[in-house]
Amino acid sequence: MFPLAFFNAQPPAGEAKAGDTYGATVSNRQLDRALSASQLVQELVQHRGPIVTGVRGKVTSVCPNKGCWIKLDSGDNTEIFVKMKDYGFFVPTALEGKEIVMTGSAEAKTISVEEQRHYAEDAKKSPQEIAAITQPRREVRFIAEGIRVVD
Numbered sequence: 001m002f003p004l005a006f007f008n009a010q011p012p013a014g015e016a017k018a019g020d021t022y023g024a025t026v027s028n029r030q031l032d033r034a035l036s037a038s039q040l041v042q043e044l045v046q047h048r049g050p051i052v053t054g055v056r057g058k059v060t061s062v063c064p065n066k067g068c069w070i071k072l073d074s075g076d077n078t079e080i081f082v083k084m085k086d087y088g089f090f091v092p093t094a095l096e097g098k099e100i101v102m103t104g105s106a107e108a109k110t111i112s113v114e115e116q117r118h119y120a121e122d123a124k125k126s127p128q129e130i131a132a133i134t135q136p137r138r139e140v141r142f143i144a145e146g147i148r149v150v151d
Contacts, residue, residue: 011067
């Protein structure tokens with residue numbers, strides 16, 4: 001039997017104020033050592049495979065359906081796509097525009113057309129925008145274990 005919340009999935013309520021944490025706790029030490037989003041992208045250019053780290057950046061969008069993914073500005077006209085580890089927590093849509101620090105692992109991946117279209121549908125893109133997705137794309141993916149609102 002599934003919990004009722006599973007069928008009534010929506011992002012959690014909340015203002016996403018500085019100090020709020022989602023998922024695992026993000027320590028002050030992790031906060032101090034976090035890479036910027038652009039530093040993470042540079043690290044992934046130099047290293048193959050996943051990198052376990054903390055990352056700081058500004059949230060540009062949040063899944064409007066459940067709060068199950070976010071995008072982070074990497075400062076170079078690209079974004080880092082962030083999913084929550086094991087689908088274990090969600091974030092409020094109020095997180096959009098906020099500065100966060102998150103812990104977890106990152107890697108550069110090729111994303112299929114089907115997966116891109118799925119997330120475009122989640123983001124409520126128009127049918128024309130979804131149909132325009134016709135090629136696999138490389139992007140930075142981050143699996144977040146914890147997220148802390150900084151500002």
